[in-house]
Amino acid sequence: MLKQKLIISFIILSYFLTEDSSLNYLWPTNTSKTITTLFGEKRSRRFHAGIDVRTYGRIGDKIFAVESGYISRIKISPDGYGKALYLTLDDGNIILYAHIDRYNSEIELLVNKLRINKKSSSLNHFLKKDELRVHKGELLGYCGDTGSLSGPHLHFEIRDPSGHPINPLKSFYSIVDTLRPIAESLAIIPLSNKTYINGLQKYNLFDIEPLIVNNDNNSYKYFIKDTISVIGEFGLGLETHDEINSSPFDFGIYEIELFINNQKQYKINFDKYCFDHDHLIYNELDYYLLEKESRSFHRLFLNENTELDFIDRDSNDGITLDKGYHNLIINVIDNFDNSIQIQGVLKGDIVLSPDIIYDNNNYLIQTSNTNNNLSFYLSTRYENSQKIIPNYKQLDSTLFSFDKPLKPYEVLEIFNKDKGIKSKSTYISFYDYDPYKISGTFELEHINRYININFKENEFSGFNAKLILSGNGKKNIIDLNRYSKNVLSSGLIELNRFEDINQMSIIYDTNPEIIFNKNLYGKIFSSEQESSFKFKNFEIISNKESFNFDSFISIHEDQIDIPKEFIKISNPIIISPNTISFKDYITLKYENKKLIKGGIYQLNEEKEKWIFKGKINSFGQAEIKLFSGGIFCILDEEEKPLIKNIFPNPNSYYNVKEVDKINFNILDVHSKIDYDSIEINLNNQPIYFDYIPYRDLLRADLFNELDSGENILKISIKDNIGNKTNKEIRFFIK
The missing domain is CATH 2.60.220.30 (Chondroitinase Ac; Chain A, domain 3)
Structure with a gap:
């Protein structure tokens, strides 16, 4: 029984990290062995180049040398990595520790000398080889919250001798983890203005469902429920994340492979990369969906990112299918070799929307061809309203009779399914709509190399409309299609049609014509x-x-x-x-x-x-x-920065040993603190400091004892807009 309890306890704690004995690197801190962020995950315009170790909000846990080597660089700034330390190991690899609260006493003394010599609180100092040797397990500093972050943690990187970041969890440390990645959604992305996805010329998202066996939610197999119609050139995107035992966080994955008809089309693995390629993150992740949906999709095709080290160079740069059925398989693997497989079916053909004749006097709908796979839903005229199933009878193979709907459920959605493929929806208004009530907004968006213009109706009108692009004697007329109940869309327009254009017009097919104009400066x-x-x-x-x-x-x-x-x-x-x-x-x-x-x-x-x-x-x-x-x-704005909680306290008396530091809080709500403007003088001598924006804290260590008597502390700070605050206080040493 005791043995079983020990085994269970080990499994519960299996997300903790263990050092790989073959490489014998120490874990870098005693704060915890819990990770909050993995290598390769998304950051603003860059990849996460290391792992983040959780400190549970604490400051001051120890940081150790993972192996013997020498300190090669000390970098201090109020943003980015904050207080950072670079350790070049004897094997040539480079270790970065970031967001440090304080270095060990030897390094802190060196930092103070460097600051005085350079007359700057910021540092970027390179040391000579073996100038400052450290041994494996030696204390280097303490975990903190300096730099740009959302809470205390240790950011830890391993770089190869060329300075390229390496995934620490694939070569140097390992996790006992049993949870598989989670698949969420598949995106199909149009890459041509001849591309249609289930009849629509826009991004389409499809839910991915797990195949659950014996109530086991840790599924290996996932599937896409419906066959997807795609004609023209397209790319795929995948929304997926990883989970780790007993951890509350969502994590990035390690590897994705795409196969169509058992032919490999794409592969990415987050092993190692070059900092010069950070800007390519929004070619690897789909920026359109990130902005529009606040969701992260990995693009499974090459798009101006062939130089990114993560991606297999033989990957596709767009796919075009013939009219047949095509098997889709996507394999996803996490950093700890747990895997899932996603399966789906694509067809390089289209199911057309049914032709509809509507008799609004008798609530009859007739289709042009025999079809028993029509679906009907009622909703209101507003976007995202609840859908209900209407009452109707099928009078013959093409004729349907509907009960008179009760307002506000007056809009009928109709779509067709054939061999698992869904057509584009058609929308009908059961009641006449006053065209003078039509209102809406223009939306212009880039979709890859094309422009799409939408007119978003506040209420469903039921009327057709045209888009006219005009300027400098030109006039481009484009029929709008109703892509959803409240959105009329141009589809993908080639860029050259916007040359010299200075106005967009929406003209409704009504009597009289309803027209909306918008000036276009671009x-x-x-x-x-x-x-x-x-x-x-x-x-x-x-x-x-x-x-x-x-x-x-x-x-x-x-x-x-x-x-x-x-x-x-x-x-x-x-x-x-x-x-x-x-x-x-x-x-x-x-x-x-x-x-x-x-x-x-x-x-x-x-x-x-x-x-x-x-x-x-x-x-x-x-x-x-x-x-x-x-x-x-x-x-x-004219609000000055705020300085408060000053230590030493104004007009206070202290023993000499009680004053070994200066600290206070500085805040500016509207434009933030101008770091370069900060000046601190103690008895007419400059004081160099650490500024920690996360805590609005400015602190400085005093390395020399103060003389007895009066001491004058002067503080001057500007915000980024130029508003200035000066403070002068006096305190006394007994």
């Missing part, structure tokens, strides 16, 4: 040359590396409420698209020579908060780098 930017585009006081500037492909960039003003604590200098502008990630960056520049103070802010729509991005200089200019579109505004 330009096609080449991916091969520098270019620019001006809009009032703003200018967009591209370089030769800004785009993966030619892109249409547009700007328009919008009426967006600005919080009362800000002074609005410009109207908010929306830069589109925000559904593609730029290869490098474009520059957003603002110039107003009458302006002496203010900054460029970007709206975080999820948090409904304006985020400072760049300061107006003395010439009335500001510029920032953009990696995608968004909402921007020139704002100012």
Whole structure:
């Protein structure tokens, strides 16, 4: 019985890490052996280059040398890795420890000397080989929360002698883990304007369901329920994650393989990569779905990312199927060799929507061909309303009679299924709709190399409409298709049709015609040359590396409420698209020579908060780098930074041993602290410090004892917009 209990206890704790005895690296800390983030997971415009070790909110747990070597670099900054330490091992590999609270006493003394010599609190210092030797197991520092993070943890990396990050869990440490990855959704992505997925020219998402046997939720087999119709060139995307025993977190996976008809089409494994390829993360992950759905899909095809080390070079760059049925298999493996297999069926053909004749006097619907696989649902005129099954009778093979529906359930959805393939839905209004009530909004989005324009109706109208793109004597007329109940869509439009276009119009097939117009200010930017585009006081500037492909960039003003604590200098502008990630960056520049103070802010729509991005200089200019579109505004504010909780306390008396440090909190709500502006002087001598934004904490160690008597501490801080706070306090040493 005791033996069984021990075995059970071991399984419960099996997510804990164990060192691989063949390599004999020590675990880097005594804080815990629990991981919160794995190698290769998503970060903003980069891959996660290591693993994060959980500290359970604690600060001060020990960090050890995993093997003997020498300290090769000390880097300190208020953002990024915070206080970081680089240890070059005797085997040539490089270890990075990040977000350190404090180094050991020897390194802290060295840091103080370096700061004094460089006259800077920030450091990026490289040491000579064997200048500072350490031995395996030696204490290097303490876990903390310095730099850019959302809570205390140890970030730990292993890099090869060339400086390329290596997955620590595939070569150096292992986990006893029994849980398989989880498959969630499959995305089918149109790569051509001749591509249709279940009759629609847009992204389509399909649920993936586990095959549960004997109530075991740790499933190996997953399946896609319906056959999927795809014609034209397409790519696949997979939403998946891993789980680890007894851990509350979702993790990234290690490997994905795609097969169609038993032929390998794609393979990726997160083993090792080069930092130069970080910008390719949004070619590996689908940026459109990340922005539109807040969901992470791995793209299972090459798309301007062939140089990314993770991906097999023989992978597909787009798939086109013949009219037959095709078997789809996707294998997913985690870092600990647990695996799943996803199966589905694709057909390179289409099921057309049934032709419908509607008699609105007698609530009769007649189809043009014999079909017993029609499905009917009733809903309201509003998007995402509940669906109910209507009461109807089938009078013959093509004729259906419906009971008069009760409002508000007055919209009928009809679709057809043939051999497991679903057609595009058709929508009918049981009651007449006043065309003067039609209202909606334009949406322009980049889908890979094409543009899609949607008109989103506030209420389902039931009327057909056309899109007209006009400008400089040109007029492009495009029939709109109803892609969902409330969305009329252009489908994928080639970029060259937007050359010199300055207006979009929606014209409804009503009597009289109902027309909606929207001005369009934009330009096609080449991916091969520098270019620019001006809009009032703003200018967009591209370089030769800004785009993966030619892109249409547009700007328009919008009426967006600005919080009362800000002074609005410009109207908010929306830069589109925000559904593609730029290869490098474009520059957003603002110039107003009458302006002496203010900054460029970007709206975080999820948090409904304006985020400072760049300061107006003395010439009335500001510029920032953009990696995608968004909402921007020139704002100012006059709230000064707050300094509080100062130690030593003002006008207080201390014994000399009681004052070995200075610390206080600094806060600025609207534009954050300008790190480079911080100045601390004690008795007219500069004090160098650690700034920890996560805790709004500034602290400095005093390495020399203070003289008895009065001491004067002066603090000066600016926020990023230029508001300044000065503090002067006196305290006394007995």
